[in-house]
Amino acid sequence: MTAHPPPAAAGNRSQPDPRPSSSKGAHTSPTVDVHAHVLIPEVEALVAGLPGLAEARALDARRNGSAALAVSGPMVAERIPRLTDVAVRLAAMDAQGVDVQLVSPSPSHYHYWADEETAEKVYRLANEATAAHCAQAPGRLHGLGLVPLQHPESAVRALELAVGMGLLGVEISSHAQGRELSDPAYEPFWTRAEETGAILFLHPFGCTLDERLDQWYLSNTVGQPAENAVALSHLIFSGVLDRHPELKVIAAHGGGYLPTHIGRSDHAWSARSDAGAGCAHLPSSYLKRLYFDSLVHDPQVLRALIGAAGADRVLLGSDFPFDMGTEDPVGALRAARLPDDHFHAVRGANATTLLRLT
Template sequence: MTTPTIDVHAHVLLPEIEALVAGLPGHAEARELDARRNGHAALAVSGPMVRERVPKMTDASVRIAAMDTQGVDVQLVSPSPSHYHYWADEDTGEKIYRLANEATAAHCSAAPDRLHGLGLVPLQHPDLMVRALDHALDQGLIGVEISSHAPGRELSDPAYEPFWSRAEGTGAIVFLHPFGCTLDERLDQWYLSNTVGQPAENAVALSHLIFSGVLDRHPGLKLVAAHGGGYLPTHIGRSDHAWSARPDAGAGCAHLPSSYLKRIYFDSLVHDPRVLGSLIEVAGADRVLLGSDFPFDMGSEDPVGALRAVRLAEPDFDAVRGANAAALLRLA
């Protein structure tokens, strides 16, 4: 295989950020909200799970060894979404993105032929986002990671227009990875906050970008949606029907919602070969990228095997395995 196998959904843990925010006004309240939304049973499992995986997320040599076991040649590394801290004020938000961008770049520099990185932007402070994106690119990163929303702001908010313009103009990758869910305590049992909440947040965020016309105004935006875009791609027919049947649904975007799926990139992490096959069918084999959510327990330890289970034609398999990402990341 001449095309490298590329995993676009892998995380780095940055203890420096947690040390920075510890004890700041708003931090305790944010942790309490997170606990309510996830439930104590989930937190009791997640703590030991993360601690067990710290070496894979902080030590580049341990990461590379794990990649070799998986048969992954290149990872696109993004900060753990737990580092977003969208509760933070402007001064703290600026410190967070600078620290995240610099620390992620340093981690990737240990193996520059195998690790490429994404930084962070303070989604809660739109006025800082262009500067934060530029800072990430200045560190040698190739884009940034964002959540599905910030407090009081959806991704359709006009305040984000300068950021979308800058991301489109620079060719930066924007990786949409939700953290948390606004359904709150309804999902605080059985880890529903993740299993249901994450796909729901993906679907809501992408729908805001489609129906508001963001993707019409920025057709060159390199947007990558984690978790296969959540529930949206497999239920896009309902969006198409609403766009056709209701003037309030169809006023913001120029085309059928399903047509925008071919302007978005999706990772392959859907945990079901039938769903992955449907995603590839509706979005196109050229719009799906290998993703594992390395190294969390809700990820895939064998992303290539999961892709192989779909039984794609060899050209499509190779496209998803790495060719699409190689072109997107502009790898030689």
């Protein structure tokens, strides 16, 4: 394995550039962060006071707990410039040694409680605002839009709108109320996403374990990885990935618990007729059809993720600029002490190919 030097201090450009350099191949690709967010105040103004919003926020409060909300409010407020101001974003990217961000709306903008008319207004506004944000830095910022998972019949239209605006795809949560990603109602959406080559960024928001996780920020630290694992399992075991082998799904947070615990899924598929009824191959084989960001907060877990999915299936991710992300994504990647070719693949070469940046 190739040992890499310690990362440069974030924000100090007098330090050595954290981006390794080489003269050929993947080593010269840009550093690409596929997990970064934009906040769109206009979306929240649109839904303010509408029926359903208060109930959704009350559920969110129950799931997270009062202590978490007391921390999260000031945290987001402090980061609003980085979430909304392109110049501030670019300065932060420069300090991190990141050349390109794939920018998705804050998951708080999903609003899957909304009726069909409101949902259309939400996704149109979110897609327009994200496209406009990224257009201020062409080449450095690329965007993802939203679709209303609660209204599967509208998802294709929303996806086509996003792609038509120049966005590279859409961000989706792990489920909508009453619907898992295995729901047959989503088949037209998967079909169109496959046809267009759109990126689908799977980023959970909220966990259905509810009040069991309302202390110590378990709603995020346990809830998000659990939601990732459940959602990916629905895609795998239901046969969605068999029927749509060219889907381009990026799972946030390293795919949660699933990639490093996939052996249990393989055993169930082999040992039980009910577990193996929906998909054609061992569950672990589908990891190589998916993509995962590198945001796992542990170099050993990152190495295990790469071992399970392959170095060509992991992409740099930071969750910019939230506190559950990393301020130094390249340094976090370097800490895993990967072989040089794997390091550069994850740093940017994989994303450069997937997002068709060249």
